[in-house]
Amino acid sequence: xxxxxxxxxxxxxxxxxxxxxxxxxxxxxxxxxxxxxxxxxxxxxxxxxxxxxxxxxxxxxxxxxxxxxxxxxxxxxxxxxxxxxxxxxxxxxxxxxxxxxxxxxxxxxxxxxxxxxxxxxxx
Numbered sequence: 001x002x003x004x005x006x007x008x009x010x011x012x013x014x015x016x017x018x019x020x021x022x023x024x025x026x027x028x029x030x031x032x033x034x035x036x037x038x039x040x041x042x043x044x045x046x047x048x049x050x051x052x053x054x055x056x057x058x059x060x061x062x063x064x065x066x067x068x069x070x071x072x073x074x075x076x077x078x079x080x081x082x083x084x085x086x087x088x089x090x091x092x093x094x095x096x097x098x099x100x101x102x103x104x105x106x107x108x109x110x111x112x113x114x115x116x117x118x119x120x121x122x123x
Contacts, residue, residue, distance in 0.1 A: 003098055006038060006090075006096060007031070021117060026117060034090045050105070057093060057094055
């Protein structure tokens with residue numbers, strides 16, 4: 001199975017996720033989230049496919065999130081404006097984002113990957 005991973009190469013969590021995926025037989029296409037954040041349209045689809053609340057897509061521990069005081073601003077923003085904000089700056093997106101075109105995971109927890117991607121090399 002081929003997976004697309006939106007990640008930041010210097011991020012230890014991203015490197016661990018990619019390593020896990022490759023060790024479990026997945027072909028990985030990496031996209032640098034900081035240089036090429038997904039478009040509003042792409043993000044909207046990924047968010048829907050993930051089944052996660054929109055707020056789970058924000059990198060709440062990141063500098064940009066804190067500098068822009070988004071903890072206070074996001075509740076007053078529309079869904080469309082929040083997605084546009086994510087698309088405008090890849091540093092705001094929780095990483096890594098992994099997709100096979102249908103299923104999407106955000107962040108990296110081995111047990112989550114086991115459930116979602118453990119059959120990646122068997123398809």
